[in-house]
Amino acid sequence: QSEMAITNDDVRQLDRSYVFHSWSMQGSLNPLVIAGAKGCELWDYDGNTYLDFSSQLVNVNIGYQHPRVLAAMKAQLEELTTIAPATANLARGEAAKRIVDLAPEGFSKVFFTNAGADANENAMRMARMYTGRDKIFSAYRSYHGNTGSAIVATGDSRRIPNEYARGHVHFFNPYLYRSEFNATTEEEECQRALAHLRRMIECEGPNSVAAILLESVPGTAGILVPPKGYMQGVRALADEFGIVLIVDEVMAGFGRTGSWFAFEQDGIVPDLITFAKGVNAGYVPAGGVIISGKISHYFDDHFFAGGLTYSGHPLAMSAIVATLDAMKEEKVVENAATVGDGVLRAGLTSLAQKHALIGDVRGRGMFQALELVTDRVAKTPVAAADMAAIKGALLQAGILPFIAENRIHVVPPCTMSAAEVQKGLAIFDAVLGQFGSLAKS
Numbered sequence: 281q282s283e284m285a286i287t288n289d290d291v292r293q294l295d296r297s298y299v300f301h302s303w304s305m306q307g308s309l310n311p312l313v314i315a316g317a318k319g320c321e322l323w324d325y326d327g328n329t330y331l332d333f334s335s336q337l338v339n340v341n342i343g344y345q346h347p348r349v350l351a352a353m354k355a356q357l358e359e360l361t362t363i364a365p366a367t368a369n370l371a372r373g374e375a376a377k378r379i380v381d382l383a384p385e386g387f388s389k390v391f392f393t394n395a396g397a398d399a400n401e402n403a404m405r406m407a408r409m410y411t412g413r414d415k416i417f418s419a420y421r422s423y424h425g426n427t428g429s430a431i432v433a434t435g436d437s438r439r440i441p442n443e444y445a446r447g448h449v450h451f452f453n454p455y456l457y458r459s460e461f462n463a464t465t466e467e468e469e470c471q472r473a474l475a476h477l478r479r480m481i482e483c484e485g486p487n488s489v490a491a492i493l494l495e496s497v498p499g500t501a502g503i504l505v506p507p508k509g510y511m512q513g514v515r516a517l518a519d520e521f522g523i524v525l526i527v528d529e530v531m532a533g534f535g536r537t538g539s540w541f542a543f544e545q546d547g548i549v550p551d552l553i554t555f556a557k558g559v560n561a562g563y564v565p566a567g568g569v570i571i572s573g574k575i576s577h578y579f580d581d582h583f584f585a586g587g588l589t590y591s592g593h594p595l596a597m598s599a600i601v602a603t604l605d606a607m608k609e610e611k612v613v614e615n616a617a618t619v620g621d622g623v624l625r626a627g628l629t630s631l632a633q634k635h636a637l638i639g640d641v642r643g644r645g646m647f648q649a650l651e652l653v654t655d656r657v658a659k660t661p662v663a664a665a666d667m668a669a670i671k672g673a674l675l676q677a678g679i680l681p682f683i684a685e686n687r688i689h690v691v692p693p694c695t696m697s698a699a700e701v702q703k704g705l706a707i708f709d710a711v712l713g714q715f716g717s718l719a720k721s
């Protein structure tokens with residue numbers, strides 16, 4: 281009964297009194313209050329509802345409170361809530377087997393972590409141990425997580441106040457809309473980005489490079505789908521110089537782009553795959569590294585110096601097993617492809633024809649972005665204050681959006697129906713219309 285009396289203000293005040301938030305100045309926060317959620321809809325204590333076009337931090341791929349996953353977690357709770365990583369545990373084995381089965385042929389084992397950052401942390405460590413080399417190459421337009429090496433491997437500005445790890449080198453990855461290479465076509469962008477990466481490796485000394493760490497589709501950086509041939513080119517460079525290729529699928533993996541892994545669409549096979557988020561839709565924190573046979577066998581007779589108290593936590597593992605089984609049976613990945621590339625992408629493309637504010641539409645599946653500009657020729661980003669106002673208007677109209685810099689990342693749960701997508705598109709249309717005067721048409 282007491283829940284009846286709770287208001288958004290109560291919860292917000294409690295939060296502001298005691299909770300210290302990520303990536304922010306604590307003094308000026310006004311967090312959104314959420315009381316509950318089901319499927320693709322969330323609600324607060326004051327009677328507002330939101331249709332989710334964020335999947336939170338692009339992780340709730342199967343929507344909220346999936347009954348099958350809740351049932352599996354409840355069963356695991358009753359059976360065994362926690363057990364150390366050195367034990368053999370049924371849920372852990374079942375989760376690892378399912379993940380290996382989804383990976384390309386030749387992958388053999390999974391090392392479980394608590395989330396995405398420590399997945400990358402441990403993948404980099406494996407690559408360094410395996411090659412006996414030190415340097416990690418990663419892209420400026422990237423996010424790899426907030427731990428020692430992962431934040432320094434990250435390319436975006438969150439790296440700069442945290443640069444304590446050594447041995448990291450950054451390069452420019454392709455982004456045709458704002459090309460670093462003066463390219464005007466996908467082909468030029470691809471060739472020039474690969475030539476740049478080759479020169480970087482040559483100049484740093486190929487024998488000093490342990491790994492190239494790359495998001496298959498850089499997510500937080502702007503949903504930058506690589507041009508055709510780029511990932512294959514990176515794979516070829518890694519092979520030529522004996523470098524381990526780590527593909528970060530933390531955000532793009534587990535259905536987001538309309539395939540189980542995003543790199544499948546580029547026709548490459550990495551050496552290590554890192555994952556988290558969508559593997560169990562974030563119901564319990566979990567991540568990990570999927571290890572190819574050659575690297576996993578290396579550690580048959582070489583000591584792996586790494587571990588975590590909660591590596592393969594049974595509750596997280598039960599959520600993985602049930603999430604992956606539900607995704608297969610309910611054809612969630614197929615839905616991300618058909619509704620994402622069909623209804624959602626088609627709708628966003630027609631919004632771009634109507635609203636001069638939209639400078640670029642890009643993405644795959646349920647992983648789409650709108651880049652908002654005030655001038656399509658100069659590609660001037662919409663200012664932060666205007667983006668905040670757009671975000672406010674979308675929330676007011678019942679959409680939970682994902683805003684990053686001057687972009688709207690349109691990233692609903694992979695389970696979203698065509699009808700819900702259409703409902704959301706109509707709201708995006710109306711709100712962009714309200715802000716039409718920002719754009720020079």
Ligand code: PLP
Nearest residue numbers: 395396397423424425530531556
């Ligand atoms: N890698 C990518 C591509 C991500 O998008 C993220 C988080 O957004 C991470 C790694 C870090 O994951 P986590 O926040 O679970 O540590």
